[in-house]
Amino acid sequence: MTMSRIPRVVIIGAGISGIAAAITLQRNGFHDFVILEKGSDVGGVWHWNHYPGLTCDVPSQLYQFGFAPKPDWSQVFAPGPEIQRYLADVVDQFGLRPHLRVDTEVVTAEFTGTGWRVGTDDGDSYDADFVIAATGVLHHPAWPDIAGLDEFTGDILHTARWDDTIPTAGRRIAVIGTGSTGVQAVSALQPHARQVTHFVRSPQWVIWAPMRLSQPAFLSTVLDRLPALNRALYQAGMLGAKAFTDVVTRPSWRRRLVQQYARLSLRAQISDPRLRAELTPDYEPLCKRQVLSGSYYRALRAPNTELVTTGIDAITATGIRTIDGRHHDVEMIVFATGFRAHDYMRPMKLTGRDGISIDETWAEGPHAYRMTAIPGFPNLFTVLGPNSPTGSIPLHHAAEVSARYITAWIQRWSTGEFDAVEVTDTAAERFGTEVVQALGPTVWNTGCNSWYITENGKIDLLPFDRRTMETMLSHPDDDDFHLNRSSR
Numbered sequence: 001m002t003m004s005r006i007p008r009v010v011i012i013g014a015g016i017s018g019i020a021a022a023i024t025l026q027r028n029g030f031h032d033f034v035i036l037e038k039g040s041d042v043g044g045v046w047h048w049n050h051y052p053g054l055t056c057d058v059p060s061q062l063y064q065f066g067f068a069p070k071p072d073w074s075q076v077f078a079p080g081p082e083i084q085r086y087l088a089d090v091v092d093q094f095g096l097r098p099h100l101r102v103d104t105e106v107v108t109a110e111f112t113g114t115g116w117r118v119g120t121d122d123g124d125s126y127d128a129d130f131v132i133a134a135t136g137v138l139h140h141p142a143w144p145d146i147a148g149l150d151e152f153t154g155d156i157l158h159t160a161r162w163d164d165t166i167p168t169a170g171r172r173i174a175v176i177g178t179g180s181t182g183v184q185a186v187s188a189l190q191p192h193a194r195q196v197t198h199f200v201r202s203p204q205w206v207i208w209a210p211m212r213l214s215q216p217a218f219l220s221t222v223l224d225r226l227p228a229l230n231r232a233l234y235q236a237g238m239l240g241a242k243a244f245t246d247v248v249t250r251p252s253w254r255r256r257l258v259q260q261y262a263r264l265s266l267r268a269q270i271s272d273p274r275l276r277a278e279l280t281p282d283y284e285p286l287c288k289r290q291v292l293s294g295s296y297y298r299a300l301r302a303p304n305t306e307l308v309t310t311g312i313d314a315i316t317a318t319g320i321r322t323i324d325g326r327h328h329d330v331e332m333i334v335f336a337t338g339f340r341a342h343d344y345m346r347p348m349k350l351t352g353r354d355g356i357s358i359d360e361t362w363a364e365g366p367h368a369y370r371m372t373a374i375p376g377f378p379n380l381f382t383v384l385g386p387n388s389p390t391g392s393i394p395l396h397h398a399a400e401v402s403a404r405y406i407t408a409w410i411q412r413w414s415t416g417e418f419d420a421v422e423v424t425d426t427a428a429e430r431f432g433t434e435v436v437q438a439l440g441p442t443v444w445n446t447g448c449n450s451w452y453i454t455e456n457g458k459i460d461l462l463p464f465d466r467r468t469m470e471t472m473l474s475h476p477d478d479d480d481f482h483l484n485r486s487s488r
């Protein structure tokens with residue numbers, strides 16, 4: 001391939017999206033890129049999260065890059081540390097370390113008229129022709145505003161910033177929140193704690209799944225020796241994922257069947273009618289990000305666990321007081337209260353064309369054309385950005401598809417076809433309208449509150465299937481963009 005000029009690219013974030021972007025650039029012959037990572041290592045959400053019980057509830061065969069299949073996952077649902085190691089191994093295998101700056105937080109990024117100037121917390125700046133924001137959705141821990149939080153004299157932890165030096169065995173622990181994280185944390189803490197009190201504001205449907213099922217050693221050996229079989233397994237997994245996308249995006253008997261299974265999971269494991277009533281959500285299964293567990297209900301039935309569904313009034317020096325006046329003495333409070341999922345790219349000060357800020361552009365919530373391009377922000381693309389399919393399509397695959405799309409633009413820049421590419425307002429608005437229309441029949445739109453929903457009440461997900469996503473990102477669509485040449 002002949003190139004008339006070499007693009008300089010800054011990738012922000014070394015999680016799944018950033019790694020996908022870097023490797024895609026590299027495989028297309030672009031090597032002048034730097035990955036700026038705020039954390040001390042790669043892995044993104046799998047670097048930051050290391051709370052007890054952290055397990056991926058997506059089967060390992062699907063939770064990996066298509067270009068870097070791992071034959072020997074220890075479990076069908078991999079434990080968090082193994083996923084972190086996998087991502088670090090991929091970074092090494094593809095020689096990305098020389099491009100990586102860890103402990104480097106991007107604080108500013110400004111469009112200069114011809115490219116970007118990116119500033120970091122240590123005072124450095126990087127000039128780039130393109131910026132790829134791979135900053136992750138589940139990054140900022142959400143700390144609820146509960147009265148008395150500062151009064152507590154014991155240990156306070158957020159699951160997303162776990163401190164491994166704080167002991168948990170033999171202690172009285174409160175866990176607040178019952179998303180995927182809270183359910184996993186309660187299951188892992190209960191066997192060793194003296195007492196676990198689980199504070200549940202709104203119960204979740206918890207589908208039974210064998211989360212600790214080992215991947216048989218012989219299968220790992222066979223997949224290692226027969227890469228073609230490993231690829232076939234990955235493709236088979238993609239078909240399974242397709243069925244799941246169908247279930248969440250279109251009402252059908254298939255959706256109802258999965259929902260029945262969710263209800264059965266509760267009925268079959270909780271026989272006490274009072275406890276079952278407390279654990280029964282008032283919305284349809286699958287409406288929130290579905291929780292999977294093979295151990296949570298067992299942990300709840302244990303004598304050292306208590307479920308508290310009465311609202312929290314305040315935190316005191318020695319525990320938590322609920323609105324019925326009862327005081328729950330605890331030595332440690334674990335906040336499994338999720339993330340500020342819509343602060344994507346912030347608090348970075350991102351300034352686009354004509355001085356427009358990302359905060360102004362996203363005053364009514366994050367939005368981007370086909371998940372990746374934002375009007376007013378030329379030569380900047382997001383990977384797993386707004387409206388990404390976090391609830392329906394394998395994420396590594398979605399990141400790879402977006403990375404290929406972005407690389408196609410960069411390729412065209414390298415031949416001198418344009419200097420700046422910017423999505424039009426019309427195209428971005430049209431995409432937004434298509435998304436809203438397609439969200440109508442999705443299960444996420446059946447009346448529940450979840451982290452999928454922005455403060456402005458929009459569902460921040462992709463309501464399309466994998467093929468549609470692949471088609472929309474298969475090639476740059478010139479009609480939807482301004483291609484500008486500058487006189488530099």
Ligand code: N01
Pocket residue numbers: 055056057058138144145146176177178179180181182184199200201202289312336337338339449451
């Ligand atoms: O967070 P969540 P999460 N008082 O937002 C409660 C991914 N993940 O960290 O529903 C009391 O789902 C809140 O209650 P309510 C996965 O995508 C993946 O668990 O608002 N409670 C809710 O119960 C997942 O969906 C894996 O009433 C309060 C909880 O906190 C996403 O991360 C593993 C409260 C927050 O649930 C986020 O999951 C783990 C308050 N003031 C996570 N404020 C995998 O296996 C909030 N809550 C891949």
